[in-house]
Amino acid sequence: MPKNSRFLSGISGLVLAAGSLLGSASVASPQRSEQIKSCFDHAHTYYKESGAYFSGVGKTTSDCANINIKPKTTRDVKVCFYPKNENSYCQDHYTTARANEWTSIAFDVLDGSEFSFLFRSDAQSDGWWAA
Structure with a gap:
């Protein structure tokens, strides 16, 4: 050749x-x-009253690998975890979640993990989450 x-x-x-x-x-x-x-x-709604920093507690499922939030107004938010038989803990940094857009806040989370959102502001907030 x-x-x-x-x-x-x-x-x-x-x-x-x-x-x-x-x-x-x-x-x-x-x-x-x-x-x-x-x-x-399989998204859920959330509502956080004015004066509060935490949302209610949610639980991850096999529907999503990540914890996602879609607030109606732009918010800085992080996730706090409540593991069984261990101390609760929160992420180190806030993530800016833009209004009416899905934002992944925590990644590759185990199914059945209990969590809540911690907001930087105590202003009222509502929207959706999926995990």
């Missing part, structure tokens, strides 16, 4: 390999969007 033929053969092999990798990535994308849709299909 001449040098140019081997070179072109090698290039076409790389193109085919890249194409199959890209093809497999695009197959996974619709599945991921279905998981996200399923998570938000």
Whole structure:
């Protein structure tokens, strides 16, 4: 085989390999969007009164891998966890959750974990959460 033929053969092999990798990535994308849709299909409402910093306690499910919030107004929020047989604890940093947008606050949380949202402001807040 001449040098140019081997070179072109090698290039076409790389193109085919890249194409199959890209093809497999695009197959996974619709599945991921279905998981996200399923998570938000099971959203709950929350209401935090003026003067309070914490929301009520929620519990994670197998519907979502993350703890997500969608406030009606932009809020800085973090998650506090209440593990069984251990001390409760909160995340170190607040995350800004934009009004009417889903924001993931905690990631890869175990199913059945009890949690609440801790807001930086004591202003009234309401919206949705999914976990």
